[in-house]
Amino acid sequence: xxxxxxxxxxxxxxxxxxxxxxxxxxxxxxxxxxxxxxxxxxxxxxxxxxxxxxxxxxxxxxxxxxxxxxxxxxxxxxxxxxxxxxxxxxxxxxxxxxxxxxxxxxxxxxxxxxxxxxxxxxxxxxxxxxxxxxxxxxxxxxxxxxxxxxxxxxxxxxxxxxxxxxxxxxxxxxxxxxxxxxxxxxxxxxxxxxxxxxxxxxxxxxxxxxxxxxxxxxxxxxxxxxxxxxxxxxxxxxxxxxxxx
Amino acid sequence: xxxxxxxxxxxxxxxxxxxxxxxxxxxxxxxxxxxxxxxxxxxxxxxxxxxxxxxxxxxxxxxxxxxxxxxxxxxxxxxxxxxxxxxxxxxxxxxxxxxxxxxxxxxxxxxxxxxxxxxxxxxxxxxxxxxxxxxxxxxxxxxxxxxxxxxxxxxxxxxxxxxxxxxxxxxxxxxxxxxxxxxxxxxxxxxxxxxxxxxxxxxxxxxxxxxxxxxxxxxxxxxxxxxxxxxxxxxxxxxxxxxxxxxxxxxxx
Numbered sequence: 364x365x366x367x368x369x370x371x372x373x374x375x376x377x378x379x380x381x382x383x384x385x386x387x388x389x390x391x392x393x394x395x396x397x398x399x400x401x402x403x404x405x406x407x408x409x410x411x412x413x414x415x416x417x418x419x420x421x422x423x424x425x426x427x428x429x430x431x432x433x434x435x436x437x438x439x440x441x442x443x444x445x446x447x448x449x450x451x452x453x454x455x456x457x458x459x460x461x462x463x464x465x466x467x468x469x470x471x472x473x474x475x476x477x478x479x480x481x482x483x484x485x486x487x488x489x490x491x492x493x494x495x496x497x498x499x500x501x502x503x504x505x506x507x508x509x510x511x512x513x514x515x516x517x518x519x520x521x522x523x524x525x526x527x528x529x530x531x532x533x534x535x536x537x538x539x540x541x542x543x544x545x546x547x548x549x550x551x552x553x554x555x556x557x558x559x560x561x562x563x564x565x566x567x568x569x570x571x572x573x574x575x576x577x578x579x580x581x582x583x584x585x586x587x588x589x590x591x592x593x594x595x596x597x598x599x600x601x602x603x604x605x606x607x608x
Numbered sequence: 609x610x611x612x613x614x615x616x617x618x619x620x621x622x623x624x625x626x627x628x629x630x631x632x633x634x635x636x637x638x639x640x641x642x643x644x645x646x647x648x649x650x651x652x653x654x655x656x657x658x659x660x661x662x663x664x665x666x667x668x669x670x671x672x673x674x675x676x677x678x679x680x681x682x683x684x685x686x687x688x689x690x691x692x693x694x695x696x697x698x699x700x701x702x703x704x705x706x707x708x709x710x711x712x713x714x715x716x717x718x719x720x721x722x723x724x725x726x727x728x729x730x731x732x733x734x735x736x737x738x739x740x741x742x743x744x745x746x747x748x749x750x751x752x753x754x755x756x757x758x759x760x761x762x763x764x765x766x767x768x769x770x771x772x773x774x775x776x777x778x779x780x781x782x783x784x785x786x787x788x789x790x791x792x793x794x795x796x797x798x799x800x801x802x803x804x805x806x807x808x809x810x811x812x813x814x815x816x817x818x819x820x821x822x823x824x825x826x827x828x829x830x831x832x833x834x835x836x837x838x839x840x841x842x843x844x845x846x847x848x849x850x851x852x853x854x855x856x857x858x859x860x861x
Contacts, residue, residue: 423814445822453818459765460811465737465757472828477820482828505737507764525819 371435372396373529373557374420374451379429380581381415389415391581393429397529402551403559404572411578413561414456417531421453434528449478452527456534458514462506467493467517470506474525492524493517496550512543519550530558536567547571614665614732621663625837626734626742632844633730637723639848645858648851649718655847656722659729670728677724681717688713736760741829750825762808769804773797 374397382388389412397403405413418424419431422444431438433447455461464470471489472482480488493499496516501509509517515535522530532551536544544564548571551558562568568575577584615622621629640652660670692709699705731739740757744750777793784790813821 418814421818423817445820448818448820453815455811455815457811460808461815463758463761463812463816465735465740465761469737469828473816473821473826474819476826476828477822477824482830485826486828507761521819 372398372432373434375432376416376419377430377432379419379426379431381412381419381424381426388427388581390419390426393582395583397557397559399528399557401557401559402571402573404568404575405559405561405578405583406563406565406568406575407561407578412581413578414533416578416583417453417533417559417561420447420531421451422447449525450527451529451531452522452525454518454522454530454532454535456537458511458518459507461518461521462509462514465505466502467498467504467506467509467520468502470517471520471524474521478525488524488526489520492520495523496520497546512539515539515543515547519547523554528556530554530556530560532558532560534561534563536562536564612732612735613669614663614728615735615738617664617733619662619664619733620836621659621729622733623836624840625831625833626738627746627831628833628837628841629730629734630739630742630746632841633727635848636726636730636844639851640719640722640726643851643855644715645855646715646718647858648854649715649722651847651854652722652851653718653725655851656725656729660725663729663733665729665733670725673728674721674724677720678717681713681720684713684716738829741827742831744825744827745829745831754825758812762805762812765808766801766805769808770797770801773800 374395376393376395379390379393379395380388381390389410393412393416395416405416407413415424419426420433422438422441434450436443438444438447462470464473468486468489471492472485475485475488476482490499490502493501496519498513498516498520501513501517504513506514506517519535535547539547544567548567551560551571560568560572574585636652636655640649643649643652660667689705689709690703692706692712695707697705697707697710734742736757737760740753740760743756744753774797777797782790782793
């Protein structure tokens with residue numbers, strides 16, 4: 364492991380260019396840095412390359428130009444990325460892509476087993492992560508019979524079981540109800556690790572991140588602070604006294 | 609979709625180590641497949657019934673499971689007695705009933721039902737996840753086990769996608785007719801299903817790579833081979849010996 368000072372970026376992208384075959388580039392000359400402790404929200408229109416960016420960081424896609432440095436070390440080959448994936452976790456948009464094993468415990472233990480943990484260690488880790496997420500009694504449940512919210516939380520468990528130093532979350536609250544959303548932002552706030560998440564929900568971004576970036580013309584635009592401000596809004600029963608979370 | 613009604617239960621057979629049950633079912637199937645004597649086949653049939661009984665399965669729902677196979681067996685009964693050669697036992701105009709054909713059809717009936725009942729009693733009494741894990745522990749080829757598990761997991765997702773496409777087709781007023789438009793619609797639907805399944809497979813594989821998958825498939829399952837598994841194994845071995853002995857006395861080797 365390379366030693367790194369606190370200020371040194373854990374993820375550094377320089378001059379990244381990426382295009383899907385036969386299409387105009389999605390990312391063009393993109394620069395990006397993430398330092399330890401960052402909790403970044405990414406709010407940008409559909410098709411602006413958010414998911415592509417995550418997949419480049421994980422080595423699932425290969426940039427046509429530019430360089431990627433992760434934990435202070437340049438990464439380019441599949442072998443480099445195998446190591447990256449042990450330290451960076453990616454939560455996929457669709458939980459059905461992430462959960463492939465028949466039972467919850469099998470799925471959560473998949474990552475730790477791949478990392479060479481023994482069966483007992485893998486089982487202990489999985490149980491610990493599941494109970495951290497309040498899913499202690501989910502062990503034997505069949506993955507495809509879970510509800511949407513349950514699937515999302517179990518997916519998060521499968522990623523957290525690998526004890527990542529950085530999390531990339533691709534639209535984690537898509538299709539979730541308010542209770543599960545609140546739970547997720549609570550979990551994220553308690554994690555104490557760096558993460559970057561894609562979302563279209565401003566309230567969620569304000570609750571769960573410290574900075575919101577956006578993307579345009581294939582690049583990331585920084586907005587160092589989320590500006591919390593008041594404005595008028597409308598909803599049903601607005602004349603009754605009420606509180607907003 | 610896939611139901612596993614027989615996997616639910618707490619009988620002696622349900623509590624056995626799945627690995628023993630799989631091996632027993634395979635050995636039993638092979639033995640029954642190669643014997644021809646009616647004494648041996650009747651013994652095997654009885655043994656299968658006994659195993660169903662031990663597994664505490666409801667005979668009526670087992671019978672329902674046997675219907676498709678026996679539909680197939682019925683075809684043999686319709687063809688074999690009239691097309692075999694040798695001793696004729698009944699003749700009516702051009703229709704000739706041969707003894708050899710009837711014997712063969714009866715053998716096939718007994719064999720297929722005995723094997724299927726044994727499989728239901730031994731293999732259907734565990735769920736898919738357990739079956740996959742047990743096959744993995746028995747050192748079945750990894751790719752085979754993997755295909756098996758993923759099929760089980762994603763057949764539901766693909767069924768969901770099929771329903772989605774079908775709904776989208778229906779709400780726009782589609783009704784099946786004998787027309788090019790109708791065939792085209794079906795073709796699009798099937799094509800779209802394949803494409804979605806392939807795209808899904810890509811994403812699942814990506815998600816697995818993100819979690820360190822490098823072709824090696826590990827599982828958590830651990831089965832304990834307690835004493836009663838060995839008792840069961842000895843019983844099965846004795847039963848197989850019995851079947852073979854019956855075959856031997858009838859035909860010689």
